[in-house]
Amino acid sequence: MATLLFHNIIFGPVQSRRLGVSLGVNLLPAHGKWCNFDCIYCECGWNADHRNDRRLPTREQVSEALQEKLQYMQQAGALPDAITFSGNGEPTLHPQFAGIIDDVIALRNRLAPLAKTCVLSNATNLHNDAVFHALQKIDKPILKLDSAIESSVRRINQPQGDYSIARIIGQMQRFEGKFTLQTLFLRGVFHGEKFDNSTTGEIEEWLNTVQLVRPREIMLYTIHRDTPAQSLQKLAKEELRAIAQKIAAINTWGASVQISG
Numbered sequence: 001m002a003t004l005l006f007h008n009i010i011f012g013p014v015q016s017r018r019l020g021v022s023l024g025v026n027l028l029p030a031h032g033k034w035c036n037f038d039c040i041y042c043e044c045g046w047n048a049d050h051r052n053d054r055r056l057p058t059r060e061q062v063s064e065a066l067q068e069k070l071q072y073m074q075q076a077g078a079l080p081d082a083i084t085f086s087g088n089g090e091p092t093l094h095p096q097f098a099g100i101i102d103d104v105i106a107l108r109n110r111l112a113p114l115a116k117t118c119v120l121s122n123a124t125n126l127h128n129d130a131v132f133h134a135l136q137k138i139d140k141p142i143l144k145l146d147s148a149i150e151s152s153v154r155r156i157n158q159p160q161g162d163y164s165i166a167r168i169i170g171q172m173q174r175f176e177g178k179f180t181l182q183t184l185f186l187r188g189v190f191h192g193e194k195f196d197n198s199t200t201g202e203i204e205e206w207l208n209t210v211q212l213v214r215p216r217e218i219m220l221y222t223i224h225r226d227t228p229a230q231s232l233q234k235l236a237k238e239e240l241r242a243i244a245q246k247i248a249a250i251n252t253w254g255a256s257v258q259i260s261g
C-alpha cells in the first residue's frame with residue numbers, strides 16, 4: 001500500500017483529466033488525514049494511520065500561501081484552470097471554511113480571474129448553513145455519492161458518526177442542480193464480504209437518486225491509485241460507459257456526463 005498525503009497547504013498544479021491544470025488547496029493537517037468518512041479506496045489511507053497531526057492551517061495561512069503561489073504562477077505566465085479544495089480529508093470540516101472560500105474567491109478574482117473554484121466534498125456537512133452558502137459561491141461544488149443504498153455507503157465510505165442517506169439527498173436537492181455529482185464505482189471484498197456498487201440493483205437505486213437531485217454534471221470514475229483496503233477492483237471503461245448510457249436514457253434535464261476510467 002502506498003497511499004499519500006499532501007504536506008503543504010497549496011499543492012500542484014496537477015494536470016487533471018476532469019479540471020485541467022488544477023492547483024490544490026489542502027485545509028486539513030499537513031501530516032495527517034482528517035475525514036468523517038474512511039473510504040476503503042481513500043488515496044490518503046485510513047484515518048487511523050494518521051492520528052498524530054490534528055493542526056489545521058489558519059485562514060490567514062491559506063490566504064498567504066495561495067496569494068504567493070498565484071503571484072508566482074502569474075509571473076511565470078502559467079495560471080491554473082482550476083483552484084481545487086481537496087487534500088488530506090474533507091475540506092468542509094475546517095471551522096473557517098466559509099471565510100476561506102471568500103478569501104480564495106477574492107484572490108482568484110484578482111490574480112487568476114479565468115480559474116474555476118472547485119470543492120471536492122463528501123456532502124456530509126451540507127446541513128451546516130455556512131458550508132452550504134459557501135458552496136453556493138463556488139464555480140464547481142463536486143459532491144460525492146458512491147451509492148444510493150445506505151448499507152453500501154456504510155461499507156464503501158464508512159461514515160463516522162451520524163449518517164443518513166435520505167438527509168444527504170435532501171441537502172443535495174437544495175442545490176437545485178447547480179453541482180457536480182461524483183460517483184466512484186468499484187467492487188471487491190472487504191472484511192470478508194463481497195460488494196459491488198455497479199450491480200443492476202445498485203444502478204437502479206442510484207439512477208432514481210440522480211433523477212431526484214438532477215445535477216448539472218455527473219462524474220463517473222473508478223479507482224486508479226493504491227488503496228488502503230486490498231482486494232478492490234476497478235471497473236473497466238466499458239462498464240462506466242454502460243452506466244453513462246443508462247443515464248442518457250433518463251437525462252431529461254441535460255446533465256453532462258464525464259467518465260474517468
Ligand code: SF4
Nearest residue numbers: 035037038039042089
Ligand atoms: S471522503 Fe475523500 S478524503 Fe474522506 S475518506 Fe473518502 S476519499 Fe478519503
